[in-house]
Amino acid sequence: MGNLDGQIAIVTGAARGIGQKIAVRLAADGAKIAVIDLKAEWCEETVAAVAAAGSEAIALGCNVAVSQEVDACVKEVIAKFGRVDIMVNNAGITKDGLLMRMSDDDWDAVLNVNLKGTFLFTRAVARPMMKNKAADGTQLGGAIINLASVVGIMGNAGQANYTASKGGVIALTKTTAKELGSRNIRCNAVAPGFIQSKMTDVLPDDVKKAYMDTIPLKRFGTAEDIANCVAFLVSPAASYITGQIISVNGGMIG
């Protein structure tokens, strides 16, 4: 199989989009996957794709913004697979609007899913990851990947809640790396640029062209581009990389 043989990965928001591609990519590298989304039944397609990639998956329904659900979810993963080695905090939402008109509810909803959800899963997997040890007592730890965004680095009009949540994810990534590094738990963020998706397909052509003009590689990214970066960051090849924000944006910003 691959360089993640025997490892257990949790991927949130994995019913579709980028999370689904990450789950399948890590499965192809040998990891068994806990596919997490709001409803377990939404995850069937991903579970089947993981099986087709030669691995095994379970589907669990969990709202990443609710502490008790997150803790119960991690317990269930450990009951089923015995351990957690990889955590991918991918679930995310947008509720765009200009700052002056943004409601409290829209602010809270986005911060709760994107930032608090990332904190809750990180807290829940930290202790189980600390217990990962080799037969000779070597600390195996684990790898945590957070999905940030290019707009969490540069800001974006109409996305006060979303950009603040992703900026928060970036800071949380660096702090997690500092707190858990001594246990060999690495934490990095991937900051996608403009990724082809159902969300971006519906944008007007002139908006797409304006984005394209800022991308030196002259194409939009794909979910696979993001999954490839995640696969590298969780692999042994990245064992000395932690606390970093890796932009995958075609050169949009440095």
Ligand code: NAI
């Ligand atoms: P998507 O909307 O296609 O998928 C997100 C998934 O998260 C969905 O399956 C949804 O049901 C799930 N989800 C939403 N709220 C949840 C909750 N409370 N609990 C559990 N699951 C929940 O989004 P996409 O495009 O695949 O994005 C994935 C990540 O990448 C997000 O964090 C997003 O912010 C980030 N990103 C995406 C970019 C893009 O261009 N598509 C660009 C930059 C970052």
